[in-house]
Amino acid sequence: MSSSGPLSKIMSFVTAGEAVQHWSHQRLTAIALIPLVLWLVISLLSQFAAPYESVVSWISSPVVTVLFIVLFVVMFYHAKLGLQVVIEDYIHTDKTKVAVLLFTKFATIAGAIAGVGAVLTISLGAP
Amino acid sequence: MADNPLSPHLQVYQPQLTSVLSITHRATGVFLSFGTVLLLFWLLAAAAGPATYETAQRILSWPVSILAMMGWSFALFYHLCNGVRHLFWDAGMGFELSAAYRSGYTVVGVSFVLTSITWLYVFLFGGSS
Numbered sequence: 615m616s617s618s619g620p621l622s623k624i625m626s627f628v629t630a631g632e633a634v635q636h637w638s639h640q641r642l643t644a645i646a647l648i649p650l651v652l653w654l655v656i657s658l659l660s661q662f663a664a665p666y667e668s669v670v671s672w673i674s675s676p677v678v679t680v681l682f683i684v685l686f687v688v689m690f691y692h693a694k695l696g697l698q699v700v701i702e703d704y705i706h707t708d709k710t711k712v713a714v715l716l717f718t719k720f721a722t723i724a725g726a727i728a729g730v731g732a733v734l735t736i737s738l739g740a741p
Numbered sequence: 742m743a744d745n746p747l748s749p750h751l752q753v754y755q756p757q758l759t760s761v762l763s764i765t766h767r768a769t770g771v772f773l774s775f776g777t778v779l780l781l782f783w784l785l786a787a788a789a790g791p792a793t794y795e796t797a798q799r800i801l802s803w804p805v806s807i808l809a810m811m812g813w814s815f816a817l818f819y820h821l822c823n824g825v826r827h828l829f830w831d832a833g834m835g836f837e838l839s840a841a842y843r844s845g846y847t848v849v850g851v852s853f854v855l856t857s858i859t860w861l862y863v864f865l866f867g868g869s870s
Binding site for chain 1: 767770771773774777778780781784785787788791794795798802814817821824825827828831859862863867
């Protein structure tokens with residue numbers, strides 16, 4: 615295989631190891647999100663229009679706090695991996711692509727931190 | 742980077758169920774990513790205290806918010822069901838064209854049913870909880 619062929623051009627951008635890791639991490643997070651998302655929907659339904667005290671005491675229970683933290687980490691990582699593919703496929707200008715990819719990375723990390731921070735604040739602040 | 746292989750341009754293809762469901766999976770994924778802001782907004786408001794939480798609840802009860810949440814819930818159920826469909830494909834199952842169509846129709850049907858059940862529950866019991 616020539617070193618200037620199309621395959622080596624792909625390799626220069628994303629290594630094979632990275633591509634395989636991206637693929638498997640996307641599937642692993644997807645599988646983990648099946649029960650997590652079902653839990654989230656059922657939970658939100660039970661808390662819909664609930665008063666402040668009941669929501670706070672619900673979030674403060676250790677199991678719910680932990681589930682929310684796991685959900686935020688897995689969900690935002692899954693979102694980052696998915697958005698990355700969409701951006702790589704549909705944005706064809708190099709500079710824009712790199713900028714949007716970077717923004718997506720920071721935004722999803724910020725999202726996870728905000729979610730975990732909010733839940734911990736509620737959980738630790740509750741009497 | 743400019744020489745990377747590009748995805749085919751969608752507009753050169755005649756749309757068919759399988760391709761429309763495929764692009765919808767991506768579209769709902771992107772939409773859900775933005776939708777997480779709504780969940781963060783609600784939790785951050787609860788973390789900020791009772792007054793902020795009251796304001797957030799009022800904003801979330803606006804018709805436009807309800808509409809956004811309906812769209813978000815459909816996107817969530819669709820992405821969930823179609824994601825499971827993709828996982829079966831990854832396991833090497835359901836590749837035949839007839840099976841792909843059957844699972845495709847099932848995904849759309851189940852997503853609508855789950856969204857309807859969810860909002861029927863909200864409108865019937867939401868206020869009383």
